[in-house]
Amino acid sequence: MVSRVIPVDPFDLVIFGGTGDLARRKIIPGLFRRFCSGQMPPEAQIIGAARSEMTDAEFRIFTAEAIAEFGGSAVVEDGMLDAFLDRVGYVVIDAKGEGGWKELSARVRDNLVHAFYFSVAPSLFGDLAERLHEHGLAGDEARIVVEKPFGKDLESARALNAVLEKHFDEHQIYRIDHYLGKETVQNLMAVRFGNVLFEPLWNAQYVDHIQITVAETVGVGGRGSYYDQSGAMRDMVQNHLMQLLCLIAMEPPAKFEPDAVRDEKLKVIRALEPVEPHHIVRGQYAATDTASGYRQDVENLRSFTESFMALKVHISNWRWAGTPFYLRTGKKLKARTSEIVVVFKDAPHSIFGVDAGRHRNVLAIRLQPNEGMTLDVTIKEPGPGGMRLVDVPLDMSFAEALGPDAEQATEAYERLIMDVIRGNQTLFMRGDEVEAAWAWTDPIIEGWIRRSDVPKTYDPGGAGPEDALVLMHRDGRRWRELKA
Numbered sequence: 001m002v003s004r005v006i007p008v009d010p011f012d013l014v015i016f017g018g019t020g021d022l023a024r025r026k027i028i029p030g031l032f033r034r035f036c037s038g039q040m041p042p043e044a045q046i047i048g049a050a051r052s053e054m055t056d057a058e059f060r061i062f063t064a065e066a067i068a069e070f071g072g073s074a075v076v077e078d079g080m081l082d083a084f085l086d087r088v089g090y091v092v093i094d095a096k097g098e099g100g101w102k103e104l105s106a107r108v109r110d111n112l113v114h115a116f117y118f119s120v121a122p123s124l125f126g127d128l129a130e131r132l133h134e135h136g137l138a139g140d141e142a143r144i145v146v147e148k149p150f151g152k153d154l155e156s157a158r159a160l161n162a163v164l165e166k167h168f169d170e171h172q173i174y175r176i177d178h179y180l181g182k183e184t185v186q187n188l189m190a191v192r193f194g195n196v197l198f199e200p201l202w203n204a205q206y207v208d209h210i211q212i213t214v215a216e217t218v219g220v221g222g223r224g225s226y227y228d229q230s231g232a233m234r235d236m237v238q239n240h241l242m243q244l245l246c247l248i249a250m251e252p253p254a255k256f257e258p259d260a261v262r263d264e265k266l267k268v269i270r271a272l273e274p275v276e277p278h279h280i281v282r283g284q285y286a287a288t289d290t291a292s293g294y295r296q297d298v299e300n301l302r303s304f305t306e307s308f309m310a311l312k313v314h315i316s317n318w319r320w321a322g323t324p325f326y327l328r329t330g331k332k333l334k335a336r337t338s339e340i341v342v343v344f345k346d347a348p349h350s351i352f353g354v355d356a357g358r359h360r361n362v363l364a365i366r367l368q369p370n371e372g373m374t375l376d377v378t379i380k381e382p383g384p385g386g387m388r389l390v391d392v393p394l395d396m397s398f399a400e401a402l403g404p405d406a407e408q409a410t411e412a413y414e415r416l417i418m419d420v421i422r423g424n425q426t427l428f429m430r431g432d433e434v435e436a437a438w439a440w441t442d443p444i445i446e447g448w449i450r451r452s453d454v455p456k457t458y459d460p461g462g463a464g465p466e467d468a469l470v471l472m473h474r475d476g477r478r479w480r481e482l483k484a
């Protein structure tokens with residue numbers, strides 16, 4: 001398969017927080033890959049901006065090191081790195097001060113797209129927006145990219161939106177949820193709306209339930225103090241899992257256009273029913289003989305923050321009335337996997353009798369690892385002995401089906417940055433969407449604070465607390481096994 005890369009127009013991209021972890025691991029290596037693929041034009045300019053004293057030359061060394069460490073293993077033509085570094089510069093800037101802003105204005109070129117990536121703590125978003133405005137950099141050609149977390153509740157999200165909207169229109173604000181930039185997440189829409197096969201069955205009449213799992217094998221790592229303030233609900237469910245839920249559950253938009261898609265996602269969030277307390281399971285990974293537990297990792301031995309969540313969710317609309325969605329996410333689980341599983345209902349009548357057993361079609365969409373899709377289909381078990389049925393998977397690995405190009409699929413961040421330059425907001429969250437997601441999340445969090453809910457401990461390397469299994473068993477269902 002030959003991939004077609006359409007170059008974007010020349011641009012100036014300023015990375016506030018250019019010396020930070022995200023810039024080093026994701027943004028800079030991603031831009032380099034887009035440059036090598038021919039998508040980022042040679043006329044583009046990238047400017048790192050942060051308080052650390054650095055010259056252009058020093059930032060180029062920082063950039064080259066970031067690419068060496070996180071650029072991936074793709075073979076790059078000779079001279080590509082130097083050509084890329086020629087496009088890179090640095091300005092010493094303090095979001096809260098005046099120094100550096102005149103220099104930045106002088107370096108940003110007229111009549112081009114200006115993208116300002118706010119890869120800094122959200123507490124600086126307002127300062128950056130204000131300074132950009134003061135220095136004449138918030139014009140029509142400007143776009144700002146803001147990172148998660150977008151608030152910690154409805155009130156803070158509204159405040160952040162208000163700060164940004166003071167100087168930028170909604171069409172200039174790109175709120176990143178990098179899950180939306182993943183190849184397979186977009187494939188969800190292609191599978192649903194590009195095939196005639198699934199859509200007629202995509203409703204409560206034919207779907208028994210849907211599972212969304214985002215499991216990690218790692219613990220909180222070095223993010224302990226941030227994570228303990230946030231927990232799985234704020235860190236994963238309110239944004240990533242919610243976005244997956246929207247894409248799976250939404251009505252077909254009239255067009256694959258930003259507001260058409262986001263309008264439909266918003267309707268899903270607004271149709272979410274409040275979650276009953278007994279439909280929520282929270283957990284914390286326990287210590288083992290050889291490894292510390294959650295509370296030691298976050299250095300808070302009295303922490304009640306969850307590193308695992310499972311919940312059963314209902315969407316009150318015609319399409320989904322009566323079909324539950326089970327969401328789970330957690331750290332230190334058995335496998336690193338992100339998966340959406342659509343479990344269809346039994347055939348209305350079995351002509352094979354009770355001995356044939358119970359069989360269901362299951363569509364599993366794997367987001368990671370090994371992106372692909374499996375559809376369990378019921379067939380006759382081969383051999384003599386009568387009509388015995390068995391479920392076999394029709395297994396499609398995108399890498400196998402589409403060849404090496406699929407394996408080198410564009411990473412989420414680079415795709416999203418190119419979308420910013422193109423001015424395509426389809427894969428970014430709109431302000432009202434984020435607020436609606438918090439409006440649904442807040443009462444859940446308030447509920448367990450009111451009830452002094454204590455998360456259940458779970459053994460690392462398993463599937464989370466026992467109660468999460470019970471959540472499904474009570475309904476006569478079970479989670480799909482976590483497999484790497």
Ligand code: NAP
Nearest residue numbers: 017018019020021022050051052094095119120121147148
């Ligand atoms: P980080 O490593 O702490 O980097 C923060 C950056 O901000 C540094 O470059 C720092 O450089 C700069 N900075 C701090 N104060 C500043 C000021 N007053 N004026 C200008 N620059 C300032 O953080 P990060 O991990 O890169 O995260 C950046 C943002 O992305 C955060 O909002 C985070 O929540 C979000 N995010 C990060 C990740 C990730 O994987 N890292 C994932 C998702 C979201 P100086 O100290 O030199 O000024």
